[in-house]
Amino acid sequence: MTKKIKGVEYADDEAEATRLLTAYCVETGFSPEWISKDTWDTTVRIACSVAASNGLQAAMGTLDADAQALRSAARREERLGRIKVESEQLIAEAKASSNLGKIIGRCRDAYVAVAPADFTYGASLTRIEFDNLADDWRDLGTWAGRRQIAQFRSFTALDVEDKAAKGKGQTGDTLETRGLQGNVLVTVAGVRFNVHINITGK
Template identity: 35%
Template sequence: MPAFCKDRQEADERMLAYAEQTDFDQAWFTPEQWNTVLGIACDKRFGIKEAENALSAHMGEIRASAARARRQAAITADPFPPLLPAGAPVAANILGQLIDAYIAGQRMNLGHGTKMTRAAYALVRTQWTAVAALAPAHSIFGHFIAHLPQDKAALGKANVGGTKDTRKVQGDLLVTIGGVDFNMHIDITD
């Protein structure tokens, strides 16, 4: 049985001490959230450790939300995204997906949902290069690279992480956004 608090007063004292120890203020919690944490600390099934985990998770959510807001503000303030050409819809769409991943703080290696022929990918590479040329020097966007398709299986890179998925021929579009490197993998069908 986990260690638990005998009453809400003890739980309140312990959770306040934990919040202070982790440099966090109770003011970031609504009264309902705080009462839930106290209830967890007093519950014999969960106890003090789970209440501390709940506090830490909430603190993490607040910090992640603040980081997302900072990344969104950086995108909004950057002069580059509005400059995207209407004549490069696929490249603009892919860049939009990478921007969304940047703002959300998601994975940096993404797979494009639609497979392409070599000819279609060649057009996207041309669009990517055109988009890259529009990025101002003071933009948070940089290092646009459009790799030629590679046979990943032939290069010994067929496995996708720790999954059973495999890849064959892929093209890669890379960009750095706010100092973070992103890669969009595009499967080539021919």
């Protein structure tokens, strides 16, 4: 439970600060993955350490400032330049019109825009389609490694699971609900992307 001291609201401890600031990130579309662990830890301490310049609002303001700086036109161009060539190579190898190519494109666009690093892919797949996609995703990671692709690394896939049955049916504080889902993950220039894929049919 938060506390108020001299009109300033603070998180009760670091655990509560982490929960509240993570929820704020979901609400504002800014993933903690975009900032370093040290920066995040400092922001958490700002939220719960009693001082005239601290408090929850100050911590949220810090996150807003981080997001604004990262989303500036110059920083966007810098990020695009960092991954443009390699993303084009991967999309060409995967074929742009395939689910594989589209997912790489979504991760590229999200990286450039500083969009949430945890998102749901638009197309639903059958379990067999997802299993094939997962195999292709791992193969693409192997291909990338052999070509010494530096900015797209650690291609992994997680088995299909029933999110609702495991108590993960709600997506953050949104109204989106989840049932059967598989996941593919990739690290783009140091940012870990987790792509949820809805599973339908058999």
